Amino acid sequence: MAELLNVQGLSAGYGEAVVLHEVSLSIDPGQTLALLGRNGTGKTTLINTLAGATQQHAGSILLGGQVLHKLPSHERAAAGIGWVPQERNIFKSLTVHENLTAVARPARAGRASSPWTPARVYELFPRLAERKSNLGTQLSGGEQQMLALGRALVLNPTLLLLDEPCEGLAPIIVQELLRAIRRITREEGLSAIIVEQHPQAILAISDTAAVLDHGTVVYAGSARSLQEQPALLDKLLGVAR
């Protein structure tokens, strides 16, 4: 099967500072990759680099065979990247519905599953349907995260980049979001890279995993295998046992 995402020798950072060192990874169509690592190891920098929001020094990024690393961020969205940054970046002065309709774009030709529309986002997150006319400023943290995810979905991407989607949210909302993410990836077959602080929850809904340390990949392999080796996982994440 042809890879969906192929990253080779990626070095990137901020200005002259290099944070990622020769990162290589790949994702097959329909697969979910859990991106793990201690604080400050470069997870957000890798997500932002794929989205075109850092200084890339070396390496290549191909999505479905298309060269991404030479494109500016907005053209990467058009090429199929659905980025949900850590800051969520919703338009706070627009309503929920305006946030969704402002960015919606038709699905690519040849797509197997139904395209994402604002109506399908409301079906995924009934809370957003109830808040349709509310401004972004009037939403809870969980609702903002649902809207940020909905906004990425209506771009009809081929690869979702989710940076700590559950950060700072109440456990009941985390469960709701994880269920939605599982539905999007498992049932709809959308590919995703997910950064999360709670490895077990995210490994359980991922096919593969990559662990970063000091900006380099120190584990790349099956999510289940990592889940079944808690001692290795703790070692890679620097957790004392």
Ligand SMILES: Nc1ncnc2c1ncn2[C@@H]1O[C@H](COP(=O)(O)OP(=O)(O)OP(=O)(O)O)[C@@H](O)[C@H]1O
């Ligand atoms: N805008 C920036 N300018 C300069 N350096 C930055 C910037 N953002 C992050 N860094 C540095 O890059 C390194 C990696 O940070 P990054 O946020 O990618 O890590 P992370 O693994 O996502 O951490 P966390 O789990 O805490 O979010 C850190 O040393 C950080 O200080």
